[in-house]
Amino acid sequence: MAFNIDHLSLKLNHKPLFQPLTVRLEPGEIGTVMGPSGSGKSTLLAAISGTLPPIFDLSGDILLNGQSLLTVPIEQRQVGILFQDDLLFPHLNVYQNLVFALPGRLTRPQQRERIASALGSAGLASFEQRDVATLSGGQRARISLLRTLLAEPRLVLLDEPFSKLDQHLRNQFRDWVFSRITDMGIPALMVTHDPADRPSQGPLIELETSHA
Amino acid sequence: MITRILPWFPRLLLLAFLTPVLVGLAGTWLPAFGWFPALGQRSLSLAPWIDLLNYPGAGSALRLSLLTGIGSAVLALGATLLILMAFYPSPGFRRLEKLLAPVLSVPHAAFAIGIGFLVAPSGWLVRWLAVLTGWPEYPPNWMTFRDPHGFSLILVLALKEIPFLLFMALASLPALKVDKTLWLGASLGYRPGKVWLTLIWPVLYDRLRLPFYAVVAFSLSVVDIALIAGPTAPPTLAVMATRLFNDPDLLLRLPGAAAATTLLLVTVLTLAVLFSFERPLRLLCRHLLANGKRPRLALGLRFWASLVLVPGTLFYLTSLLVLTLWSFAGQWRFPDLWPSPLSARAWSSAPDRLLDPLWLTLSTGLSAALIALILVIGALENEVRLRQLKPGFTAQRLLWVLYLPLLVPQIAFLFGFQVSLAWLQLGGQWWVLVWSHLVFVLPYTFLTLSGPYRAFDERYVWVGLSLSGHRLKTFWRIKLGQLWRPIGYTLATGFAVSVAQYLPTLFMGGGRFATITTEAVSLASGSNRRTMAVYALVQQLLPLIGFALALSLAAWRYRHHRALQQGQT
Numbered sequence: 001m002a003f004n005i006d007h008l009s010l011k012l013n014h015k016p017l018f019q020p021l022t023v024r025l026e027p028g029e030i031g032t033v034m035g036p037s038g039s040g041k042s043t044l045l046a047a048i049s050g051t052l053p054p055i056f057d058l059s060g061d062i063l064l065n066g067q068s069l070l071t072v073p074i075e076q077r078q079v080g081i082l083f084q085d086d087l088l089f090p091h092l093n094v095y096q097n098l099v100f101a102l103p104g105r106l107t108r109p110q111q112r113e114r115i116a117s118a119l120g121s122a123g124l125a126s127f128e129q130r131d132v133a134t135l136s137g138g139q140r141a142r143i144s145l146l147r148t149l150l151a152e153p154r155l156v157l158l159d160e161p162f163s164k165l166d167q168h169l170r171n172q173f174r175d176w177v178f179s180r181i182t183d184m185g186i187p188a189l190m191v192t193h194d195p196a197d198r199p200s201q202g203p204l205i206e207l208e209t210s211h212a
Numbered sequence: 213m214i215t216r217i218l219p220w221f222p223r224l225l226l227l228a229f230l231t232p233v234l235v236g237l238a239g240t241w242l243p244a245f246g247w248f249p250a251l252g253q254r255s256l257s258l259a260p261w262i263d264l265l266n267y268p269g270a271g272s273a274l275r276l277s278l279l280t281g282i283g284s285a286v287l288a289l290g291a292t293l294l295i296l297m298a299f300y301p302s303p304g305f306r307r308l309e310k311l312l313a314p315v316l317s318v319p320h321a322a323f324a325i326g327i328g329f330l331v332a333p334s335g336w337l338v339r340w341l342a343v344l345t346g347w348p349e350y351p352p353n354w355m356t357f358r359d360p361h362g363f364s365l366i367l368v369l370a371l372k373e374i375p376f377l378l379f380m381a382l383a384s385l386p387a388l389k390v391d392k393t394l395w396l397g398a399s400l401g402y403r404p405g406k407v408w409l410t411l412i413w414p415v416l417y418d419r420l421r422l423p424f425y426a427v428v429a430f431s432l433s434v435v436d437i438a439l440i441a442g443p444t445a446p447p448t449l450a451v452m453a454t455r456l457f458n459d460p461d462l463l464l465r466l467p468g469a470a471a472a473t474t475l476l477l478v479t480v481l482t483l484a485v486l487f488s489f490e491r492p493l494r495l496l497c498r499h500l501l502a503n504g505k506r507p508r509l510a511l512g513l514r515f516w517a518s519l520v521l522v523p524g525t526l527f528y529l530t531s532l533l534v535l536t537l538w539s540f541a542g543q544w545r546f547p548d549l550w551p552s553p554l555s556a557r558a559w560s561s562a563p564d565r566l567l568d569p570l571w572l573t574l575s576t577g578l579s580a581a582l583i584a585l586i587l588v589i590g591a592l593e594n595e596v597r598l599r600q601l602k603p604g605f606t607a608q609r610l611l612w613v614l615y616l617p618l619l620v621p622q623i624a625f626l627f628g629f630q631v632s633l634a635w636l637q638l639g640g641q642w643w644v645l646v647w648s649h650l651v652f653v654l655p656y657t658f659l660t661l662s663g664p665y666r667a668f669d670e671r672y673v674w675v676g677l678s679l680s681g682h683r684l685k686t687f688w689r690i691k692l693g694q695l696w697r698p699i700g701y702t703l704a705t706g707f708a709v710s711v712a713q714y715l716p717t718l719f720m721g722g723g724r725f726a727t728i729t730t731e732a733v734s735l736a737s738g739s740n741r742r743t744m745a746v747y748a749l750v751q752q753l754l755p756l757i758g759f760a761l762a763l764s765l766a767a768w769r770y771r772h773h774r775a776l777q778q779g780q781t
Contacts, residue, residue: 051674053603075677075686087675090775091693100689101679133774151679 035207221590239628269446281432326531433621581706
């Protein structure tokens with residue numbers, strides 16, 4: 001499941017946000033997008049996830065497994081998003097948060113089994129009935145990633161996912177996220193301000209404000 | 213498909229409440245100028261206006277409307293400012309805030325009946341006077357209620373509108389950072405009074421303008437409260453117009469239409485005059501701001517504000533108590549403070565008569581509230597779509613349109629709407645009654661829900677869509693699932709607005725529809741205080757039950773979710 005950005009250019013009022021971009025990510029590879037504020041990092045993620053406002057002009061292509069995503073609506077792209085806020089649904093408990101992400105084809109026992117195994121793998125066994133408001137920051141971050149992965153995405157977008165965690169938690173969580181994504185063989189694109197967030201392997205995409 | 217349907221919601225919403233207003237205005241103006249084919253009047257003329265001018269008491273009625281309408285609205289605004297200056301922000305004020313919702317839900321008619329039981333010559337206040345001082349022995353021959361000058365009407369209107377203005381102000385105050393401004397002012401040597409008048413009030417008034425104008429328009433043209441608490445000979449112009457519209461002499465509908473149109477003109481003129489005062493007042497504020505004076509004089513704000521707040525709160529509480537006492541009164545001679553013996557007769561005989569009006573009130577209120585909710589959610593969801601297409605899009609400019617049914621006097625368009633419906637042979641149908649209530653329920657529904665709905669973090673929806681792959685499932689489970697509390701509160705507000713409607717029910721049914729409110733108002737002119745009290749209490753209870761249900765349902769739904777429990781969000 002390879003992910004390609006092919007000569008992608010985003011323009012606002014005829015002004016390009018960055019130089020045309022070409023990136024290829026292999027399954028399990030994590031690309032890092034860096035650049036100053038206003039260089040279009042979040043806009044790039046919006047274009048990939050399907051939430052780009054039409055005031056932006058887009059040229060080039062975004063391909064997942066050879067198929068263009070550009071005309072695919074957000075709910076059909078199978079692109080998982082992880083923001084710096086965990087965005088756990090506050091009116092659902094841990095189990096309900098996770099079961100919302102599971103594909104509809106599963107039976108109840110299969111759902112329960114998958115969720116139990118996912119929670120166990122994150123060191124959160126028997127957390128099913130917990131109110132998400134009672135979890136610590138680290139626990140919330142892990143549940144949020146589990147939820148994204150349980151939806152079986154074909155690509156994961158990480159929008160500064162570690163920036164709100166303290167330094168100790170941050171290193172731990174970062175390694176855990178990278179290993180999960182790599183193990184599952186999903187390509188991922190991460191936006192960050194912190195060079196320390198960059199995984200040891202995987203391309204670095206530096207966005208520079210275009211002056212064209 | 214949903215994206216294609218969404219743009220229709222704001223159009224439907226506007227159509228639902230603008231059609232009755234615009235059609236109704238035209239349908240009132242034509243008879244006002246002599247055109248009323250149903251009565252054989254087919255030539256345009258000024259005769260209805262001349263008839264109105266010659267109608268006994270018309271001039272006094274107009275004067276009374278102006279005095280009571282403007283007087284009560286300005287008093288309410290002044291009292292609101294005074295209370296805010298004296299007590300906001302403070303822990304005591306936070307306690308007061310909690311009282312606002314139940315106080316706001318008290319229907320106007322029930323409140324007016326309760327105040328009548330308090331201040332009438334044989335009311336509870338005079339009874340207390342008699343018991344404490346031994347005088348008077350008999351109910352005095354005073355005009356303390358329904359007095360010819362309209363003072364009791366001003367009292368009832370002002371007391372009813374202060375909580376509304378406070379409520380609307382509270383929605384804006386957090387954004388104004390009052391405590392920081394007061395602190396900053398104090399550090400520059402200014403007392404809170406001057407900081408409020410020069411720095412906070414001008415900004416707050418900008419946001420309170422439309423609610424204040426709605427209060428002015430309402431007070432100038434209200435019918436149900438004026439029927440209960442207003443003068444009778446002559447009454448206010450709105451009551452006079454209603455009587456003309458319902459007179460057995462059908463031709464009096466023409467001067468009635470002229471009276472209703474006069475009220476519209478008077479409202480527009482009054483609002484224009486108020487608007488023209490704003491600039492000089494603003495300049496005065498700016499002058500005060502720049503003169504650098506730091507008056508040391510303590511204004512005694514808390515004392516004056518307490519003079520409004522304490523009696524006002526007591527009026528609400530004691531009127532409820534007296535209503536309850538009267539509903540259980542066997543005999544209650546003057547000057548006894550308590551009825552003796554107590555009797556449940558008024559309540560036990562009530563179900564037979566109450567059931568039909570109660571059912572109509574419930575079915576109409578729930579239908580109007582639900583339809584309004586669906587239309588408003590659709591319109592707000594369309595806003596989300598437009599913001600996605602065009603970041604920074606706001607629908608704030610539409611606020612004036614939303615306020616239109618609240619700024620145009622009801623009487624100025626309901627008659628015309630009724631006539632138009634009769635012409636289309638649609639008169640007297642239940643769904644038309646729901647529609648007429650919807651005109652007033654819709655703006656309040658929008659005003660109540662739009663804040664929390666717009667504040668919802670749309671990223672939850674994006675995450676939901678990317679996780680589930682289903683738009684409807686995400687909308688239902690993730691978005692609406694988190695908005696139970698404001699949605700419930702909005703439904704209860706819509707229901708309360710519908711329950712309180714008097715004129716739309718009166719006009720749409722042509723006397724065929726009886727709700728708790730129309731029954732309560734018509735009983736108020738009679739002498740059976742026990743039945744009157746039962747109806748007024750039921751009318752008060754209905755919205756309260758609505759709010760209690762909405763709040764407890766949300767509390768139950770989120771009982772296991774700390775982040776969404778009351779006080780957390």
